[in-house]
Amino acid sequence: MNLAADLREKKRAGRKALAPYLCAGYPAPEATPLLLRSLADAGADCIELGVPFSDPLADGGTIQQASARALAQGMTLAKALGIAREFAAERPTPLLLMSYLNPLLRMGPRRFADLAREARVAACIVPDLLPEAQGLLTEAGAPPLVRFAAPNTPEGRLRELAALDPPFLYCVSVLGVTGARDAVADSTLAFLDRVRAATAVPALVGFGVSGPGQATALASRADGVIVGSALIRVLSECRGPEEWQGAAESFILPVRRALDGAA
């Protein structure tokens, strides 16, 4: 199913989308396929699978450390695409592939587009690729690019970003990097209102979403939430592989229920 159509359908039906983030290869390479299944079964609408990078400029400490650990255990873009392909054969939940630009360029845009299509990647999230430079990556058949909007993005640019017709706008809740935060600022809600006024493209909010309370507060002004660092932190506290799936489920289920209750 086409991700954009899927999200628009959910938006019409009033279901708030929940998109958890996983760092491929964290806590261990064999954890990722298990966690993807758990998250899908716990009610994720789509899952962001992050390819670890040596210099994750848009990420705070939690994801930096997870990325370093995943890289040290040999995770690569090619392996992450392999995991995505296997997952696509098992579950219908759309996967969003998140990667900084350099690993994608190194693989080559043609080969990346082919592998991503084979893996049925629904969309790509590339935090250091602006629309102005997207020509470096766009190849026929490549998954569509999600666009970012930030609280300081001016009106005109918001409309330009929406006009590129991304599957959704990734609304960065704060000026800053990823990382769980405790509260939702009024300025964040005002920003989300601004996005909704500017476009009908579905808007998912990420950066700093730490649990059910925040998720519902943010989702009240958007079409869904992305939860990353808080989930990674829960995984980092696991004492062994036997706890991974349980920890992910007990973290994500309350967020799912809260979003459904608030819808």
Added chain:
Amino acid sequence: MPDPVTRAQGPRGYFGPYGGRFVPETLVPALEALEAAYEEASADPAFARELGEALATYTCRPTPLYEARRLSGRLGLRVLLKREDLNHTGAHKINNTLGQILLAKRMGKSRILAETGAGQHGVATACAAAREGLRCEVYMGEEDMRRQRSNVRRMELMGAKVLPATSGGRTLKDATNEAIRDWVANVEETYYLLGSAVGPHPYPTIVRDFQAVIGREARAQCLERLGRLPDAAVACVGGGSNAIGLFHPFLDDTPVKLFGVEAAGEGIATGRHAATLAAGAPGVLHGALSYLLQDEGGQVLEAHSVSAGLDYPGVGPEHSYLKDSGRVRYRSATDAQALEAYALLSRLEGIIPAFESAHALVALEELKDELEPGAAVLCCLSGRGDKDLDEYLLRTGKGGST
């Protein structure tokens, strides 16, 4: 349009295919504002006057062009050293910080943020911020803080706060990552004062323009001293700010051969080096597309060099373009060669060069085979080497009991 071979800059900050702007969306308004402020300042005679005054009275511009007679005699060349080491704070970095601090002031920013490797850019930023009464915070890799303790103290004495970068190899790359993350989080009040000709557009252009004072002065000084242009010009390249500053005014003078010298560390073949142009491949780091030391999967590799200022896996995008176009030829010098050159210049001329600048001196020795005997070679002595003495003594086993 200027000659496309030497002046590749098109719209939106590209040098041929290199450069551009590869940053999170949050930084787009800040970069747009910086570009607009810089354009406006460049057209304002009052800005040029204020910068000229600072360059003349705060640091000692024009810096002298010194004919190194004993070194020349030994090499069979006529070696002209552009004495950037005589700048206030001991390196060329201040040319850029004095310019950018005026931009920050113009933009109404209250906080200055910088990254530093050897600490030279950090010190030059700290003094420029002190002079304008602006709050200053500098990220520095923990490993570099150890190697360059005195520069940490100098920054602190001038009122700057030094923040340790503790990720990765804890050197310049990691300090730059932290500085960019901090900038994203505090973008409204913060001016990011980038220290080399790297990063997203417009930084490579701004830094190059402020450093081009090196080449403009040197070109005029050569004409006055020699009655002609030099036969060659040489500078070390980490990010490449002193080199692009020296080269830029000579780009159209095609008879002048230009040589950049990268850090080969323990040798390029060992993999422990910082010779990005020699051994890297184009990629994206810190906001620009340029040559990059990276592995097969596109992960950025750690650089290695005895010189903290060259210990960086990227390089300015204009250098990438100048390499491909062939206008500048890039070579490299190992740690061991740089240490020898450090000692040699000290002994022959009574000038202790920075480890960074010592890399450029190494190339002089090799260039004598490519140039006519007695050829005039301009070499940028980008910084003074007092900061490196402890490391020199440690590395050469002459350190005694300390």
